Amino acid sequence: MADKTIPYKIYLSEDELPKNYYNMRADMKVKPAPLLNPGTHEPMTAEELEPVFCEELVQQELNDDDRLIPIPEEIQDFYKMYRPAPLVRAYCLEEKLQTPAKIYYKYEGNNTSGSHKLNSAIAQAYYAKKQGLKGVTTETGAGQWGTALSMACSYFDLDCQVYMVKVSYEQKIFRREVMRTYGASVTPSPSDTTNVGRQILAEHPGTTGSLGCAISEAVEAATSQEGYRYVLGSVLSQVLLHQSIIGLETKTAMDKYGITPDVIIGCCGGGSNLGGLIAPFMGEKLRGEKDYQFIAVEPASCPSLTRGQYVYDFCDTGRVCPLAKMYTLGSGFIPSSNHAGGLRYHGASTVISELYDQGYMDAVSYEQTEVFQAAEYFARCEGILPAPESSHAIKGAIEEALKCKETGEEKTILFGLTGTGYFDLTAYQQFNDGTMTDYIPTDEEIAAGLAGVPQFPGNEVK
Ligand SMILES: *Cc1c(COP(=O)(O)O)cnc(C)c1O
Secondary structure, three states: OOOOOOEEEEEHHHOOOOOOOEEEHOOOOOOOOOOOOOHHHHHEHHHHOOOOOOOHHHHHHHHHOEEEEEEHHEEEEEHHOOOOEEEEEHHHHHHHHEEEEEEHHHHHEOOOOOEOHHHHHHHHHHHHHHOOOOEEEEEOOOOOOHHHHHHHHHHHOOOOEEEEEEEHHHOOOHHHHHHHHHOOOOEEEEOOHHHHHHHHHHHHOOOOOHHHHHHHHHHHHHHOOOOOOOOOOOOOOHHHHHHHHHHHHHHHHHHOOOOOOOOOEEEEOOHHHHHHHHHHHHHHHHOOOOOOOEEEEEOOOHHEEEEEHEHHHHHHHHHHOOOEEEEEOOOOOOEEEEOOHHHHOEEHHHHHHHHHOOOOOOOEEOOOOOOOOOOOHHHHHHOOOOHHHHHHHHHHHHHHHHHEEEEEEEEOEEEEEEEHHHHHHHHHHHHHHHHOOOOOOOHHHHHHHHHHHOOOOOOOOO
């Protein structure tokens, strides 16, 4: 039995909650590559970004220099309603694994949207309101981001228009209805309400949609309506900035008890929870103060970091967004339809991509059946039914803990538990029925996706 001097849950008082976001880019010697104008291939300026994004968020997006960015009091007040998120010592998991490792997880599922996405949604809605906008448009895949944004918009009395990937719109009716309850309008994508949607429907009749395609529709909807801007729940540097609240709370809680993690693990879709969780720790590593091992975990069926290329690519299928330099599988890459585990974005945040490219972090991928096995194992001992996305991090943490069991090392492992899986029960049903299958894209399929990467000097796919 482990001695249980560290509480099962470490909470912070309201006074201990972060007052500033932490901007990792300020401590990076080599900055993430700038977003480029897809026409001129010149870095995007604030003037070019402001027709699409909220002004203050554009400033944050372009800010590579300020280490701390104050969290406005209105946002701090909203955070107090559902934060701090608990930092949990996984005593039961450790015992069941019989590992000498000490395992902690930061649990972000304690709000109605069920994930960390609310942390950025409330910030983005606040800045939109402050600018005097009528509303915002966005896309959502599985629905967590749309749900979080609809909650944030209703709090600040903003209109919220969500383009939801069609397959999710049809399968994830519960999230759709939560969004509508919070007053959002939800449109299945591709739809015939936008030019780009009609074009995609004509080219791919019967398509069940993709995140990249929904992004294109949401951007068009924002730029074609007066008083609207587009907001995004992941990938962008501003989103990683808002999500730094996860890591800042975690670090304060750990420091209180003198705990130092050796390994920090997060699942990686667009990279926002991972970027947020690791932020203050990565800052110490970047400044040469401390060393940590960071591991990004992604699905084997959508392996942008582990099998993609580090090049400029389109952020969306419709190719209306700026180009971002990132590890990518190509904006036309769509994961196999049997993939149920989320994290389906074709690329990864420019910040995460640059850190990974510089060797500051590692990446691994797992197949969905083994990820769901980890989810089931975790649910049965720690009592939380995890989101499929989060379960990638659980799988990564269990693997590290099992390595410690072999070597006898008493490492401290920290992972991000980004959300709950209550609305992912169709995927759990497949797993329980034994009908869940794995699919790893072939080299040819990866190459086909990468063939869609924009061609210009210096941007060759290898
Ligand atoms: C959206 C989501 C993710 C993946 O997004 P990131 O930007 O990579 O963090 C992970 N877990 C949950 C529960 C999510 O909703």
